[in-house]
Amino acid sequence: MNKCHICGSNEIKEELVKETFEIDGKLVMVEGIPAQVCQRCGEVIFSSEIAENIRLIVHSNSQPTKSIQVDVFAFSA
Numbered sequence: 001m002n003k004c005h006i007c008g009s010n011e012i013k014e015e016l017v018k019e020t021f022e023i024d025g026k027l028v029m030v031e032g033i034p035a036q037v038c039q040r041c042g043e044v045i046f047s048s049e050i051a052e053n054i055r056l057i058v059h060s061n062s063q064p065t066k067s068i069q070v071d072v073f074a075f076s077a
């Protein structure tokens, strides 16, 4: 039984998620990643196998399926 390492909940569900990663100052997004998602706190957990797959995808020179524009805001209090 999987347990959330953040809140300790065992309400973990397998879901397809999207995640953004910053590679050499460039933001990339991978979607459709099978992950375990904590239903209580929303923590997303990837198996080491999946994490390795993601690493290979974002570091390869494969063509992204699409591009999106990202607006960046500087935080000010």
Ligand SMILES: [Zn+2]
Binding pocket: 004, 005, 006, 007, 008, 009, 038, 039, 040, 041, 042, 043
């Ligand atoms: Zn949790």
